Amino acid sequence: MNEKIKKKSPAKVILIVCAIIVVLLIIADILVGNYLVSFAIGRSSASGAAVAPPSVTSDETNNIVDINAKAMSEKTSAWLEAAEVSEAFITSDDGLLLNGSIVRTPQKSDLWVIIIHGYTGRKEHMANYAAYYAERGFNVLLPDMRGHGESEGDYIGMGWLDRNDVLKWTDLIISEDPAAVITMHGVSMGGATVMMTSGENLPDNVKAIIDDCGYTSVWDIFSDELQYIFGLPAFPFLNTASVIAKIRAGYTFEEASALEQVKKAKVPMMFIHGSEDNFVHTEMAYRLHEVCPTDKELYVAEGAGHGGAVYVDPDAYFGKIFAFLEEQNIL
Numbered sequence: 001m002n003e004k005i006k007k008k009s010p011a012k013v014i015l016i017v018c019a020i021i022v023v024l025l026i027i028a029d030i031l032v033g034n035y036l037v038s039f040a041i042g043r044s045s046a047s048g049a050a051v052a053p054p055s056v057t058s059d060e061t062n063n064i065v066d067i068n069a070k071a072m073s074e075k076t077s078a079w080l081e082a083a084e085v086s087e088a089f090i091t092s093d094d095g096l097l098l099n100g101s102i103v104r105t106p107q108k109s110d111l112w113v114i115i116i117h118g119y120t121g122r123k124e125h126m127a128n129y130a131a132y133y134a135e136r137g138f139n140v141l142l143p144d145m146r147g148h149g150e151s152e153g154d155y156i157g158m159g160w161l162d163r164n165d166v167l168k169w170t171d172l173i174i175s176e177d178p179a180a181v182i183t184m185h186g187v188s189m190g191g192a193t194v195m196m197t198s199g200e201n202l203p204d205n206v207k208a209i210i211d212d213c214g215y216t217s218v219w220d221i222f223s224d225e226l227q228y229i230f231g232l233p234a235f236p237f238l239n240t241a242s243v244i245a246k247i248r249a250g251y252t253f254e255e256a257s258a259l260e261q262v263k264k265a266k267v268p269m270m271f272i273h274g275s276e277d278n279f280v281h282t283e284m285a286y287r288l289h290e291v292c293p294t295d296k297e298l299y300v301a302e303g304a305g306h307g308g309a310v311y312v313d314p315d316a317y318f319g320k321i322f323a324f325l326e327e328q329n330i331l
Contacts, residue, residue, distance in 0.1 A: 004075075004206075005106065007086070009210025011316045012200065016286050020266065023224070024096070025113060026296075027149065027239065027316075029236055029240050030065075030240060030244075031231075032223070032237050032240070032241075033237060033238075033239075033240030033241035033243070033244045034119055034244050036237065036238070036240075036241040037224070037241050037244045037245050037249070039144030039220065040156075040222060040241075041147075041155050041157075041158060041223075041245065041249055042154065042156075042157040043147040043148075043154050043155060043156065044154075044157060045269065046119070046120055046122075046156055049120075050221075050280050051225050051228075051229060053228055053278055053279060054097075054280050055276075055278070055305045056276050056303065056305065057276050057303060057304070057305040058303065058307065059067075059304075061136060061303040061304070061305075061308075061312060062274075064309055064311075064312060068312070068313075068314055069128075069311050070082065071314075072128045072310075072311070072314060074133040075128075075131055076123065076127045076128050076130075077081050078168065079134060079135075080127065080131075080132040081255060082106045083104075083134070084103065084106070085102070085103050086101070086102050086104075086231055087099065087101060087102075087307045088100045088101065088141065088143075090165070090168045090172055091168075091235075092146060092165050092168065093164055093168075093187060094161075094166070096146055096151065096152040096153050096190065096251070097151070097152050098125060098143060098144065098145075098146060098147065098151040098152065098165055098168075098169075099123075099143070099144045099150035099151045099167065100141055100142055100143035100144060101123055101141075101142045102137045102139065102140070102141050102142075102323040103130060103134060103139065103140040103142070104123050105134055105137055105139055107137065109137045109138065109178045110177055110180050110181050111136075111138045111139065111180075111181050111183075111330070111331075112135050112138060112139045112140075112141065112173050112180045112181065112182045112183070113130075113133045113138045113139075113140055113141070113182070113183045113184070113239075114166065114169055114173070114182065114183075114184050114185070114189070114194075114208045115129050115133070115141070115142055115179075115185050116143065116144065116145065116162075116166070116184070116185070116186035116187070116189075116191075116193045116194055116310075117127055117142075117144075117145065117148070117187065117189075117190050118187050118188030118189045119156065119158075119188060119189040119190075120148065120191050120308065121148065121149075121188075121189075122144055122148055122149035122150075123142035123143060123144045123149055123188075124142075127142070128310070129185065129310065130142060130316040132314070132318045132328060133185075136322060138183070138188070139177075141169060141172075141173060142185050143165070143166075143169050144223055145157065145162050145165070145189075145190075145193070146161060146162060146165060151167075151273070155248065155249035156189075157193075157249075158189060158192065158194045158218045158249045158251075158256055159189055159192035159193035159214070159218070159250075159256065159258065160196055160218065160255065160256035161251055162193045162196070162197075162251060163193060163196040163197040163199075163200060163261075164200075164235075166184065166193060166194070166197045166286070166315075167200060167202075168195065169207070170182060170202070170203060170206060171203070173205075174203060174205050176283075180205045181205065181207055181330060182203075182205045182206045182207060183206075183208045183209070183210065183211045183325065183330065184197065184206065184208070185206060185209075185212070185321075186208065186210070186214060187212040187213060187214075187307055187310075188212070188213050188215075188280065188306065188307055189213075189214070190214070191210065191211040191212050191213055191216075191258075191272075192214035192215050192218075192258045193212075193214075193217075194209050194210070194211055194258075195209070195258035195261055195262050195269075195288065196209050196256070196258050196261045196265070197209070197215050197261075198261055198262055198265040198266075198267065198269060199260070199261030199263070199264035199265060200211060200261075202266065202267060206267055207267060207268070207328060207330050208266055208267055208268045208269070208270070208324070208328050209268070209269045209324055210270045210272065210310060210321055210324075211258075211268075211269065211270070211271050211274070211288065212272040212307070212310070213272065213273050213274065213277055213280050213282075213285070213306055213307055213309070214258055214288070215258065215280045215284055215315050216257070216258055216259040216287055216318065217253075217254075217256060217257040217258060217259055217260075218235070218253040218256035218257075218290060219234075219238070219242070219253045219256070220284070221255070221280060221325075222234075222238055222241075222253055223238060224281070226238055238260055242252070242254060256286065257286060258288065259287065259291060261263070262288055262291055262292050263293065264289045265292055265293060265294050265313065266294060267294060268294050268295040268324070268328045269292050269294055269295075269296050269297075270293075270296065270297045270298075270320075270321065270324045271289045271296070271297070271298045271299070272285075272298075272299045272300075272301065272304050272308070272317070273285035273289055273299075273300050273301070273304075273309065273310050274300070274301050274303070274304030274306060274309050274312070274320075275300050275301065275302050275303060275304060276303060276304060276305050276307050276308075277304070277305055277306045277308075278305070278306070279305075279306040280306055282300065285298060285300065286298070295327075297320070297324050298303070299317075299320050301313065301317065303315070322328070
């Protein structure tokens with residue numbers, strides 16, 4: 001009897017050790033997943049500079065970007081000095097007070113554009129875009145997304161939670177101007193935001209959506225970044241982080257898909273991307289453009305990196321946008 005017990009003991013020990021290892025791995029996975037949620041979408045720790053890979057754009061392109069960015073900044077400063085700017089506020093469905101700025105054109109106009117900033121950005125970063133729209137007679141709404149700038153929120157919505165906030169911003173415009181003709185324009189996370197909004201039940205006032213270098217889904221962009229920053233595979237860490245994000249922030253990374261939302265779009269859409277974007281990879285723009293069921297256009301700015309299309313050639317950038325809006329009888 002004692003001999004039989006002794007013979008079984010090593011197997012039992014192995015089982016116990018294996019069980020301990022499995023438990024430790026599960027605990028480690030949960031800890032890593034929780035850290036990833038804080039790192040990626042926690043307001044206090046998210047950092048755009050920490051996640052973007054080094055640019056692969058040429059020195060020549062970088063010089064052009066610097067020159068154009070300076071000229072655009074000077075133009076914007078002159079415009080803002082004479083512009084009529086007022087604060088605006090909405091309350092999100094989950095009770096957050098969100099802040100924005102409205103810039104009205106001197107002439108009476110029902111043209112409106114909502115311009116959405118990127119990850120860890122703020123409304124002021126979109127002023128260069130606003131100046132060009134204002135020049136064409138648009139009133140401009142520049143919101144701070146939840147978890148950014150002067151808006152409340154402990155977590156970044158990555159476009160998914162923000163899509164509902166954008167609908168509320170749209171309602172605010174319509175309440176002030178029932179005849180408003182609204183275009184939505186977003187860059188990077190802002191591009192993903194307007195694309196995710198495209199799949200919702202939009203008011204008839206929304207006539208067009210402009211996406212500049214938005215990602216196909218939060219899962220896709222976080223999978224890339226998980227590998228780039230930490231050298232980790234998506235499974236199991238991103239799966240666990242996604243579950244934790246649902247608990248902490250209210251959404252999963254899988255459900256936050258611009259690609260799936262664009263498939264349901266009912267308004268014309270324009271997709272813009274830099275040919276040398278190694279952050280939100282250029283191929284995403286082709287996938288998004290392909291599934292869009294409405295009138296659409298794709299502009300890939302040669303030589304431009306992430307978010308750089310506007311600075312590589314501002315005249316071509318806005319020329320193509322306004323030509324697209326003219327085709328849709330918006331201008």
